[in-house]
Structures are given as C-alpha cells and as structure tokens.
Amino acid sequence: xxxxxxxxxxxxxxxxxxxxxxxxxxxxxxxxxxxxxxxxxxxxxxxxxxxxxxxxxxxxxxxxxxxxxxxxxxxxxxxxxxxxxxxxxxxxxxxxxxxxxxxxxxxxxxxxxxxxxxxxxxxxxxxxxxxxxxxxxxxxxxxxxxxxxxxxxxxxxxxxxxxxxxxxxxxxxxxxxxxxxxxxxxxxxxxxxxxxxx
Amino acid sequence: xxxxxxxxxxxxxxxxxxxxxxxxxxxxxxxxxxxxxxxxxxxxxxxxxxxxxxxxxxxxxxxxxxxxxxxxxxxxxxxxxxxxxxxxxxxxxxxxxxxxxxxxxxxxxxxxxxxxxxxxxxxxxxxxxxxxxxxxxxxxxxxxxxxxxxxxxxxxxxxxxxxxxxxxxxxxxxxxxxxxxxxxxxxxxxxxxxxxxxxxxxxxxxxxxxxxxxxxxxxxxxxxxxxxxxxxxxxxxxxxxxxxxxxxxxxxxxxxxxxxxxxxxxxxxxxxxxxxxxxxxxxxxxxxxxxxxxxxxxxxxxxxxxxxxxxxxxxxxxxxxxxxxxxxxxxxxxxxxxxxxxxxxxxxxxxxxxxxxxxxxxxxxxxxxxxxxxxxxxxxxxxxxxxxxxxxxxxxxxxxxx
Numbered sequence: 001x002x003x004x005x006x007x008x009x010x011x012x013x014x015x016x017x018x019x020x021x022x023x024x025x026x027x028x029x030x031x032x033x034x035x036x037x038x039x040x041x042x043x044x045x046x047x048x049x050x051x052x053x054x055x056x057x058x059x060x061x062x063x064x065x066x067x068x069x070x071x072x073x074x075x076x077x078x079x080x081x082x083x084x085x086x087x088x089x090x091x092x093x094x095x096x097x098x099x100x101x102x103x104x105x106x107x108x109x110x111x112x113x114x115x116x117x118x119x120x121x122x123x124x125x126x127x128x129x130x131x132x133x134x135x136x137x138x139x140x141x142x143x144x145x146x147x148x149x150x151x152x153x154x155x156x157x158x159x160x161x162x163x164x165x166x167x168x169x170x171x172x173x174x175x176x177x178x179x180x181x182x183x184x185x186x187x188x189x190x191x192x193x194x195x196x197x198x
Numbered sequence: 199x200x201x202x203x204x205x206x207x208x209x210x211x212x213x214x215x216x217x218x219x220x221x222x223x224x225x226x227x228x229x230x231x232x233x234x235x236x237x238x239x240x241x242x243x244x245x246x247x248x249x250x251x252x253x254x255x256x257x258x259x260x261x262x263x264x265x266x267x268x269x270x271x272x273x274x275x276x277x278x279x280x281x282x283x284x285x286x287x288x289x290x291x292x293x294x295x296x297x298x299x300x301x302x303x304x305x306x307x308x309x310x311x312x313x314x315x316x317x318x319x320x321x322x323x324x325x326x327x328x329x330x331x332x333x334x335x336x337x338x339x340x341x342x343x344x345x346x347x348x349x350x351x352x353x354x355x356x357x358x359x360x361x362x363x364x365x366x367x368x369x370x371x372x373x374x375x376x377x378x379x380x381x382x383x384x385x386x387x388x389x390x391x392x393x394x395x396x397x398x399x400x401x402x403x404x405x406x407x408x409x410x411x412x413x414x415x416x417x418x419x420x421x422x423x424x425x426x427x428x429x430x431x432x433x434x435x436x437x438x439x440x441x442x443x444x445x446x447x448x449x450x451x452x453x454x455x456x457x458x459x460x461x462x463x464x465x466x467x468x469x470x471x472x473x474x475x476x477x478x479x480x481x482x483x484x485x486x487x488x489x490x491x492x493x494x495x496x497x498x499x500x501x502x503x504x505x506x507x508x509x510x511x512x513x514x515x516x517x518x519x520x521x522x523x524x525x526x527x528x529x530x531x532x533x534x535x536x537x538x539x540x541x542x543x544x545x546x547x548x549x550x551x552x553x554x555x556x557x558x559x560x561x562x563x564x565x566x567x568x569x570x571x572x573x574x575x576x577x578x579x580x581x582x583x584x585x586x587x588x589x590x591x592x593x594x595x596x597x598x599x600x
Contacts, residue, residue, distance in 0.1 A: 041599040051518070059516070086480075094474045 003173050005146035006032060007155050008131045009164030010139040014040055016163040017140045021046045023162050024144065029155060032143040032174070035135035054119065058112045065107030069100040127179035129172040143170075200442050203579040209436075213572035220566010227559050235551055238308035242550035243560045244297045245309065249401050250422065250542040251567040252290040253393065254535070257426020258283035259351045260389050263382040269375075271594025272453060275445045277586055279433050281358055282578035283426075286571050287351045291344040293570075298340055298401065302333055309550050311407040323408050323483075331407060336400055343392040350385040357381065359582050361589065371590030393419050402542075405549040409487045413472035418545075420465040424507075425538040427457050428531035433575060435524045435531075442584055445596045448522040452600045455521030458534060462511035465538075469504070491544060495554035499544045506537030539564055 011017040017034070021043070024031060031047060077083065078090050088095065121128055135141040142164070146152050156167050224244075231240045258280035265273045273280075300306075307314035311324070312331040318324040324331070357377060364370050398418035403410060411417075431454050437443050476484045491500045510533060520526045543560055586592065 055518075086478075094470075094477050097470060097474065 002175075003171060004032075005152075006131070006143045006170045006172060007146055007150075007152055007159065007167065008141060008143050008170055009159040009167045010132055010134070010141050011163060012139065012165065014140065017142070018043075018046055020142070020159075020162045020164065024142070024159075027158065029150065030145045030147060032145045035131060035141040035143070037136055037138055037140070040140075052119075054112060054115060057115050058108045061111030062104045062108035064111075065104040066100055068107070069103035070096060073099065121176040123176070125178060125180060126176040128176050129170075129174075131170060131172070132166070200444070201583045201585055203437070203442060203576075203584055205576045205580045206440070209572060209576055213569045213576070216565045216569025217573065218566075218569075220563055220569060223559055223562025223566065227563075230559075234308055237306060239551040239555075239559065241297070241301050241306055241309050242546050243563050245301065245401070246542050246546040246560060247539075247563045247567050248290065248294040248297050250425075250539060251564075251571060252287065252294050253418070253422035254425040254429055254538075255283055255286040255290055255571060256347055256351075256389075256393070257423045258430060259287065259347070259354065259385065260393075260423065261426065261430060262354055263385045263389065266378050266382040267386060269591075271591030272450060272598040273595065274586060274589045274591045275595035275598075276434055276437075276443055276450060276584075277358065277589070278579065278582060278584050279437065280430050281355050281582075282575045283429060283433065283571070284351045285355055285578040286574040288348045289570065289574060290567075291348050295340060295344055299337065302336055310404055312404060321408075327407065331400075331404055336404075339396055339400055343388075343397050346388045347392070350381065350388065353381055354378070354385070358586055361586060362583060364588050366588055368590075370588065374589060375591075393422070402545055405546060406487055408483060411472050411476070411484075411487070413468055413475075417465070417468040417472055420461060420468050421507075421538045421541050424458060424461040424465055425535045427454060427461060428534040429571075430454065431458065431527050431531045432535075433579075435528050437579075437584070438524060445585065448524075449598050449600050450595075451524065451527055452518070452521045453598075455515055455527055456600075458530070459511060459515035459521070462507060462515070462534065466504070466508040466512075469508070490548040490552070494548070496544055496548050499540060499554065503537065503541050503544060506533060507541060510537070 009020075011020060017036075017040075021031070021034065025048065034043060034047060036043065073096050074091055077092075082090055085092075117123055131143050132139055132141040142159075144150075144155060144159075146155075146169070152169060156169075159167050227240050227243065231237060261273075261280045262277065262284065301309050302313065305313050307317070310331075312318055312327065313333070318328050329335075361374050364374070393415065395415050398415040399410075402418060403414045431451070434443070434446065434451065434454065438446065473488065476488060490496050511530060514520055514526075514530050520530070543557060547554070
C-alpha cells in the first residue's frame, strides 16, 4: 500500500467517458482507475485491463467442493460407520451426486464471493479512499496517477479539453485500511478530499 | 453489405450427396432387413431419425419464441437463421407423420407393443393404458401437434418477411413487437404442452409401453433443444465464414455458446434425475427400462452418451475463449448433435430391435436427414434478406456485448 498523488476528473456521461479514456491512454498517462455508478460494458477493454482470473479461482473452489463431498461421504459410509441403507451398496454413487453437486456449488459460490470482495478490497471494518462522493451516484470519476514524469498542470488542462469536470489533485492511500465509513466523517461531506495545491 | 444469401453450389451438391446416401441406406435397409425383427429395425431407424431431426428443427421455432417473449434484442441480427432452419419443420413433420402412420396402421407391434390387440387384452397394464394408447388417440394427437407446429412456424416466418416491407416508425415498431409477442406466446404454450408433455410419450416413450417416466418429455426436450442451439451455431458460422452477417460477431457466438453450455448441463440434470429416482426406488417395472441400457448390451452407449453430452461440453465450453472461437464452436456443435443423436438411438433401439448393433443403417439415414435440413435451410436463407431491417431491436443486436 502506498500513498500517491492523483489528478482526478469527473465525467457526466458514458459517451464522454469512453473517448476520454482512449485519449488519456493514447497520451500515455497512467489511469489508476475509473469509478462508475453502474457497470459499464466494455470499459474494462477500453482501460486495457487484463481478463480476471476469478473464474479460474471459481473452478478450483468447485472441484475442491466435489472432492470434499465425495471423499467425506465415502469415508463415512465405507470406513468410519458402514450402514446398510435399503440394501444399497456402501458406495452408492447416484445417492451421493446431489450432495456432491450442492457442495460444488456452495464452495465455488462462497469462494468466489469472498475472492471478489478481496480483489475489490471490500470488507466490513475497512475503508478506502473515495475520490469523489458522487462516483456512486451520477458521475464517472477517473483517477490518473501522477508519476515523476507527469506534468500535473498539463494533465489538468488536457483533461479539461476532453470533457473532464471538477478537476483536482488529491493525495491518497491506494489500498484499504482499518476503519469505518460510519464512524469517521461522512463521505458526502467532501472534507477528506485534500487538495494538494490549495 | 452482403445482405442477400446466395445458395452455394458446393453446399447444395453436398446436401444432394447426403440425401442420396440416406435414400441408398433406406433401400439397402429394405432389402437387408427381413422378417419381424428386420422390419422393427427398419422402422425404428426411421422413427428415431425423423423424430430427432424434426424436433431439432422445431427447436429453432422455440428459439424465436423464447427470445421474443423474453424481449431479447441480441438475436435479431441473425434471426433469419433460426427462421430458415424452422422452415424445415413442415417437410420433416410430413415425413415423420407418414412414418408414424405406416407404423401404427401397419400394426408394427415390434415398435409399439400396444398396437397388438391380443397382448393388450391379456395385459392388465396395457389394457388400462389403452384409453390413451390407441390408434385414434395417437393419430389425433400427432396430427394436431404437427399441424399446429407447422402453422405457427410458417406464421412467424411470414410475419418476419412481411415486416421487411414496413417502415421504421415507432408505431410500426410497437406493432411488430406486439404481434410477434402474441404469436410467440401462443406457440410457446403449444410447444410446452406437446414437446414438454404428450408428444414424446406417444412417439417414443410408448415404445416401452409398460414403462413410464415423468421426466421423459423434458429429457427429450432438453436433448433436442441443445442440439437445436448447436444447429443454429453451425449455420451461423457458415454464414460468417462466407462473409455474410457483418453485424454478428463473437459476442453473439459467445451467447449461443453459453446457451449450449447451460442446456448441456440441464440435459444432464434430467438424465440424472430420471435415472436416480428409478435406481433409488428399485421397482422392477421401472428398472426394466435401464436393465438393457446400464447392465445389458447398451452399456457402452449409455456411458458414451454421458461422456459426449455432459463431460465434453462441460469442460470444453467452460472457457470463454472456446465459446468465442468459430472453429471450436463448430467442433463442439457437431459433437453435441452427434451425442444427442446417440441419445435418441439408445432411447429407441433397446425397446424395438433389442440387440446392440453397429448403427450403419441409422447413421446413413441420419446423414440423409442432415442433407434434407441443409437443402431446405440454404434455400430458405436465400428467400429473404439476412437482416430483418425494420425490427425495432436491431440496434441492440448490433451493439450487443456479453
């Protein structure tokens, strides 16, 4: 986790956002992230993000569930406590299938939700920096990292020229930290946005 | 934009060759199969293939119906493809009706045991069932269902072509949506009550006339529906490869792949549910159906069926890249159609001619039906522009993103 400088611009519409993303990337600036009020189709491609490996994780959780169910049930009914149930064999595979299926789904679903939360850094009792309080309401907020090569003033005027609004500079922690949105100052009061040049 | 399909001479020739193979196989079959058991195989092969290929062509009408009722827009760009496939329903329906009538009124009780009046009289179960399983009921149901399918299929196709001559105004758009929704709603009700219920009982389940399963119709539906999706994919890829449908891309193919993936699993769900309930209850009158399939000669086919129709699509279509690649989708689509053809074979075979045989006759007839479908579909594709240009959801299809 690191504290970095950002130039933040807001966009009012998807139709303005997409060309802006393209222009910013062509100009060679490093986009930290774009925050949108709703999932925007194709934005991941426009940002050049690599495809998520969440589904690979899901597959691994799934086969873990399958293995757990089958090995647990066959251990119970074959070696730990063999029982004669309706004259069926001790390894009645058809009877095991529904539970195996359920555990496969359960493991992959719960595992994927938790992995997703981890990847997005979402959890109870943690906080993340919010670049603009309206990023969950009606604004598309783009945060561009200020690297040693970046000229912040040039970048600001460039963003203004491609449709960015409320352009400002922020110094913020990129990761999550222990805390609560409810306890600390409320996010819609924009006090925590510390403008560097102010 | 290449908007008008031109029938490719090579594909047309291929379809004639395939139809020739089918006819030749039928002729050889007529001379090769003698006696009662011979005629059982002759007609069982025809029944299996004609019902399978009719139902997968009908799956295209169901595709149009289901997507229209769900107000889907993504499929509009290639809607003419399932439309063209569905236009094989009248011909295939006619062929199947003819075959069924010859079996029933020819009194072929090796196919349908309940046709033998003497057996029915002595058999308690069959005499109870005779209120439903009799010639009149069978003919009536078959005539009504095939007739309604043909009627609705032709109506949906004609409406779609008629709309090409209309305009792009909002009022016209609403009218298009409204009348398509109404007719598709009617079709879905009929389809569900026939394919989802009585039709497979009469045509296929009554082969094992003592036995019954409430899963059977849904199982048949799942089988033909997933094959129907694969058939749409095959024609879609053929058109794309020849430079047609520029508005359709891997996004649409990806969604078709998802449907094939999901309904392969749905088929397995029904396959397993039907098996497990019977296995659990272990009652002789029910297990009789699985005896030849699981413990008899048909055992390899029974498990090959599961391998091709469940394990292969599950692992193969799980990855995103395979669903977005034209060649890999062609491969898995052919595999799925072949797998469900095998499935129909093991549904019909054990109850009619019994022994597991090398299916040269059944496969030859199958190729003949493939030829018929190719011939009808390419001709119907050429009859209308490939894009329904006045459909109000066309834009959704063009900008579609999975």
